[in-house]
Amino acid sequence: MSSTQDCDYPRILFQYNNGFLVSKIMFTACELGVFDLLLESEGSLSSDAIAEHLGTSVSGMERLLDACVGLKLLEVEMKTFYRNTELSNLYLAKSSLKSQYHRLMYYSKTVYFCWQYLTDAVRDGKNQYERAFGMSSEDIFGAFYRSEKEMIQFMYSLNAFWSICGRDVIAAFDLSPFTVIYDLGGCAGGLAQECISLYPKSTVTIYDLPKVVQVAKERFVPPEERRITFHEGKLGLSCVRLCRLVQCDWLQKSIKTSLLNLKG
Amino acid sequence: MSSTQDCDYPRILFQYNNGFLVSKIMFTACELGVFDLLLESEGSLSSDAIAEHLGTSVSGMERLLDACVGLKLLEVEMKTFYRNTELSNLYLAKSSLKSQYHRLMYYSKTVYFCWQYLTDAVRDGKNQYERAFGMSSEDIFGAFYRSEKEMIQFMYSLNAFWSICGRDVIAAFDLSPFTVIYDLGGCAGGLAQECISLYPKSTVTIYDLPKVVQVAKERFVPPEERRITFHEGKLGLSCVRLCRLVQCDWLQKSIKTSLLNLKG
Numbered sequence: 001m002s003s004t005q006d007c008d009y010p011r012i013l014f015q016y017n018n019g020f021l022v023s024k025i026m027f028t029a030c031e032l033g034v035f036d037l038l039l040e041s042e043g044s045l046s047s048d049a050i051a052e053h054l055g056t057s058v059s060g061m062e063r064l065l066d067a068c069v070g071l072k073l074l075e076v077e078m079k080t081f082y083r084n085t086e087l088s089n090l091y092l093a094k095s096s097l098k099s100q101y102h103r104l105m106y107y108s109k110t111v112y113f114c115w116q117y118l119t120d121a122v123r124d125g126k127n128q129y130e131r132a133f134g135m136s137s138e139d140i141f142g143a144f145y146r147s148e149k150e151m152i153q154f155m156y157s158l159n160a161f162w163s164i165c166g167r168d169v170i171a172a173f174d175l176s177p178f179t180v181i182y183d184l185g186g187c188a189g190g191l192a193q194e195c196i197s198l199y200p201k202s203t204v205t206i207y208d209l210p211k212v213v214q215v216a217k218e219r220f221v222p223p224e225e226r227r228i229t230f231h232e233g234k235l236g237l238s239c240v241r242l243c244r245l246v247q248c249d250w251l252q253k254s255i256k257t258s259l260l261n262l263k264g
Numbered sequence: 265m266s267s268t269q270d271c272d273y274p275r276i277l278f279q280y281n282n283g284f285l286v287s288k289i290m291f292t293a294c295e296l297g298v299f300d301l302l303l304e305s306e307g308s309l310s311s312d313a314i315a316e317h318l319g320t321s322v323s324g325m326e327r328l329l330d331a332c333v334g335l336k337l338l339e340v341e342m343k344t345f346y347r348n349t350e351l352s353n354l355y356l357a358k359s360s361l362k363s364q365y366h367r368l369m370y371y372s373k374t375v376y377f378c379w380q381y382l383t384d385a386v387r388d389g390k391n392q393y394e395r396a397f398g399m400s401s402e403d404i405f406g407a408f409y410r411s412e413k414e415m416i417q418f419m420y421s422l423n424a425f426w427s428i429c430g431r432d433v434i435a436a437f438d439l440s441p442f443t444v445i446y447d448l449g450g451c452a453g454g455l456a457q458e459c460i461s462l463y464p465k466s467t468v469t470i471y472d473l474p475k476v477v478q479v480a481k482e483r484f485v486p487p488e489e490r491r492i493t494f495h496e497g498k499l500g501l502s503c504v505r506l507c508r509l510v511q512c513d514w515l516q517k518s519i520k521t522s523l524l525n526l527k528g
Contacts, residue, residue, distance in 0.1 A: 009428065010355055013364060016290045016335065019283030020376055026280045028382045057389025064386050071280065091274055100277060112284055113380065118292045122328050125321025164273065 020112075025067045026092075027108035030101055032056060034068070035084055035092040044081035098163045102156030110150070141209065152215060155188035159220065162190030170194045175202070182207055182231070188220040189228055196227045207231045284376075289331045290356075291372035294365055296320060298332070299348055299356040308345035362427045366420030374414070405473065416479060419452035423484065426454030434458045439466070446471055446495070452484040453492055460491045471495045 029035065032054050038045065045053075051061035065082050068074040073092065074082050084092075094101045117128035129135045129143035136142065145151035162169075169191065175181065179202050183192050186206030195204050203226075206216060210232040221228050293299065296318050302309065309317075315325035329346050332338040337356065338346050348356075358365045381392035393399045393407035400406065409415035426433075433455065439445065443466050447456050450470030459468050467490075470480060474496040485492050 010351055010364075012336070012351070013290075013355055016286050016337075017364075017368060017371055019285075019287040020379060021283075022280050023283040024379045024382045026277075028386060031383050032386060056387045060386035060389040072276070087274055087276070091277055100274075100281075104281060107281055115284060115288045116377065118288045119295050122292060122296060122324035123320045125324040 022071060023112070024108070025064065025071060026073060027104050027112075029064055029068050029073065030092055030104050031108065032061075032064075033094075034065070034074075035088045035096075036094050038074070038082065038084040039089055039093040039095065044077055044083035046080055047082065050082065098160075100160045100164075102153055103158075103160040106153050106157035145209075145211070148211075148215075151212065152219070155212070155215060155220065159188045159190035162194060166191050166194035167198065170198050175199055179203065181205070186216075187212060188216050190220075192221075192228050196225075200227075203227045203229065205229045205231050207233060209234065286335060287376070288372070289328065289335060290337060291368050291376075293328055293332050293337065294356055294368050295372065296328075297358075298329070298338075299352045299360075300358050302338070302346065302348045303353055303357040303359065308341055308347035310344055311346065314346065362424075364424045364428075366417055367422075367424040370417050370421035409473075409475070412475075412479075415476065416483070419476070419479060419484065423452045423454035426458060430455050430458035431462065434462050439463055443467065445469070450480075451476060452480050454484075456485075456492050460489075467491045467493065469493045469495050471497060473498065 034050060034054065037050060037053055047062040047065050048058055050065065051058045054061070065074060065076070069076045069082070072085060073088050075085055076082050090096055091098055091100045092104075093099060114128055114132045117131050120131060121128045126137045127140065127143075128137065129140070130137050133143055133146055135146055144154050175195070176199055179199075181195060181202055181204045183189075183195070183204055184207050186192055186204070186208055189204075189206055192204040192206055196202055206213065206221075206228065208216070208230070213230045213232045217223070217230065298314060298318065301314060301317055311326040311329050312322055314329065315322045318325070329338060329340070333340045333346070336349060337352050339349055340346050354360055355362055355364045356368075357363060378392055378396045381395050384395060385392050390401045391404065391407075392401065393404070394401050397407055397410055399410055408418050439459070440463055443463075445459060445466055445468045447453075447459070447468055448471050450456055450468070450472055453468075453470055456468040456470055460466055470477065470485075470492065472480070472494075477494045477496045481487070481494065
C-alpha cells in the first residue's frame with residue numbers, strides 16, 4: 001500500500017518516469033569518453049577543456065557534466081572543475097579495472113532501442129527484433145549477433161557483467177565435486193574464468209556457436225589457459241553436464257524443452 | 265565519494281542502467297490500459313482475464329503485471345489476482361482524479377524517442393527534433409505541435425504536471441498583490457486554474473499561439489470561467505507582467521533575450 005505522502009506527491013512516479021533520462025545520461029557520458037578522459041588526466045578538468053578534448057559543444061557538455069554530478073558519477077570543484085568519482089574510475093572508463101563500458105553501450109544502443117516496442121511485445125507475446133532490426137524473432141542469437149561488431153560488443157558486455165556478479169553466481173553452490181564442467185552458451189568465457197579461479201582443479205568447456213568460439217579464442221581466452229576448452233555446436237542436441245543455461249529472453253517452454261533434450 | 269560497498273557491488277550503476285526498463289514498464293502498462301481496467305473492475309483480476317480484456321498475449325501480460333508488482337504499481341493476491349495500488353488508482357488510469365496518463369504517453373512516445381539521440385545533442389549543442397521527427401531544431405514548438413494530436417497530448421501532459429506541482433509553484437511567492445496576471449505560454453491553463461484557485465481575486469490571461477488558444481478554449485477552460493482569458497500571439501514582442509516563462513529546452517541566451525524584450 002502506498003503511503004499518504006506518496007499519494008500527495010508521487011515521488012516514485014517521477015522517479016520511474018525519469019528513469020530513462022538517468023540511463024541515457026550515464027550511457028552518453030560513457031559513449032563520449034568523459035570518464036576515460038578524466039581517468040587519463042588524473043585530475044579535474046573544466047567543462048570547456050572536456051568539450052574541446054572530446055569534440056562536443058560547450059553548452060551540451062556542461063549540461064551533461066552537471067547531470068552526472070547530480071547522479072554522483074562525477075564530482076565538481078568550485079562549480080568549474082570536474083573529476084571522476086571512485087565508482088566511475090573503477091567501472092565507467094573503457095580502461096577501468098572492472099569496466100562496464102561495453103555492457104552500457106549494448107544497453108544504450110540495442111536494448112534501449114528494442115524497448116521502444118515493449119507495448120507490441122506484450123501484445124504479441126514475443127520479442128521485437130523483427131520490428132527493431134528486421135531479424136526473425138525466432139532467431140534470438142541471429143539478432144544479437146547480427147554483425148561481427150554487434151557480436152563482439154555483446155561478448156564484451158557479458159564478460160563485463162560476470163566481472164561483477166560471476167564470483168557470487170559460481171560461489172552460490174559448492175561445485176568442488178565437479179571437476180569437468182560445461183558452460184552452455186559460455187560465450188566469451190567470463191563465467192568460466194571465475195569458475196577456474198574459485199575451483200582451481202576444475203576444467204570448463206565453453207559450448208557455443210562456432211563463430212562465437214572463434215572470437216572467444218582470438219580475443220578473450222588466452223591459449224595458455226589449458227583449463228578452459230571449447231566445443232562448437234548449437235544448443236539442444238548434446239548430452240552435457242549442466243553448469244548454466246542461457247535463459248535471457250527465452251520463453252519458459254523453450255527452457256524446459258532444452259533441459260529435456262539435455263537429459264535425453 | 266562512493267562508499268566501499270558501492271565499489272564492490274555498484275548497485276547504483278545497475279539502478280541507472282535499468283532506469284529505462286522501469287520507465288517503459290510503467291508507460292506500457294498505462295498505454296495498454298491495465299490501470300484503467302483494474303480501476304473499473306473495482307477489484308482484482310487474473311492475468312488471463314486482463315490479457316483477454318486488453319487483447320494481449322497471456323505470457324507478455326503476465327510478465328508485465330509481475331514487473332508492475334515489483335515496482336509497487338500493482339498488488340497481487342495468491343500469486344494470481346492483480347489489483348491497483350492506491351497510487352495507481354489516483355494517478356495512472358485515464359480517469360484517475362490526478363491522471364498522469366497523457367504526460368506518461370508524451371514521455372513514452374516523444375521524449376524517449378528523442379533521447380536516443382542524446383549523444384548527438386551533446387555533440388551538436390542543440391535539440392535533435394530534426395533527426396527524430398524531421399522538424400527544424402530552431403522551431404521547438406513546431407516540433408512539439410507537429411500534428412494536432414501531438415499538440416493536444418502535449419497540452420494534456422502539461423495540465424497533468426500542474427495538477428501535481430502547480431499549487432506549490434503558485435504558492436512559492438505571495439502573488440496576492442498582483443490581480444492581473446499573464447501566463448506566458450500558458451497552454452491548456454493548468455497553472456492558471458491553480459492561480460485563480462489560490463488567489464480568487466486575480467484574473468489570468470493565457471498568452472499562447474493561436475492554435476493552442478483555440479484548443480484550450482474548446483477543451484480545457486470552460487467559457488463560464490471569466491477569470492481566465494486568452495491572448496493569441498508569439499512570444500517576445502509584448503510588454504507583459506510576467507507570471508511564468510516557458511523555459512523547457514531553451515538555451516539560457518534565448519531566455520535572457522526574451523526577458524529583455526519583455527522589459528522593453
